[in-house]
Amino acid sequence: MTGTSLAAAPPRAWICVPCSFEANAEYREPPSAEARCASCGQVANPCALLRIELRALRQEVAALHGEGRAARRSAGGEGTGETLTPQEAAAYLRLPSVRALYQAVRRGQVPVHRFGPRRMRFHRAELDAVLALR
Numbered sequence: 001m002t003g004t005s006l007a008a009a010p011p012r013a014w015i016c017v018p019c020s021f022e023a024n025a026e027y028r029e030p031p032s033a034e035a036r037c038a039s040c041g042q043v044a045n046p047c048a049l050l051r052i053e054l055r056a057l058r059q060e061v062a063a064l065h066g067e068g069r070a071a072r073r074s075a076g077g078e079g080t081g082e083t084l085t086p087q088e089a090a091a092y093l094r095l096p097s098v099r100a101l102y103q104a105v106r107r108g109q110v111p112v113h114r115f116g117p118r119r120m121r122f123h124r125a126e127l128d129a130v131l132a133l134r
Helices: 017-023 046-075 086-092 098-107 122-134
Strands: 113-115 120-121
Touching: 017 046, 086 098, 086 120, 086 122, 120 122
Parallel strands: none
Antiparallel strands: 113 120
C-alpha cells in the first residue's frame, strides 16, 4: 500500500450570491470564510451575504404585505369602516359613554379585539349581533 495515497476530492466551486444570480445558479453556503468566488474571485464575507439575503427577504415580505392589503381592500375589509374605535363603537351601540362600553366588554357582553394592553377595536358585524340580541 505504499506509494498510493488517497487524494481528497477537489472542493466544489463556490459562487457568491451576485454571481449566482447572474449565472442563474443555485447559491450554496461558502465552505469557509476564506473561500473565494470561482467567478469573480471575491472573498466570502458572511456579514455581506447576510445583508443581501435580509434585503431580499424584506422585499419579499413587503411585497406579500402589499398584496394582503390590496386583497383586504378589494374584499371590503379595510377602509370601509368595518372596524370601529371605542368611541365609535359606543356611539354605534347607543351607549351613554365609552366607560359603559368598557364595562360591557369586561362583563363579556361586547366582543373586542385587543392590540396590546390599551388598544381595542370592534368589528361592526359583531356589534350588529350584539344589537340583535337586545
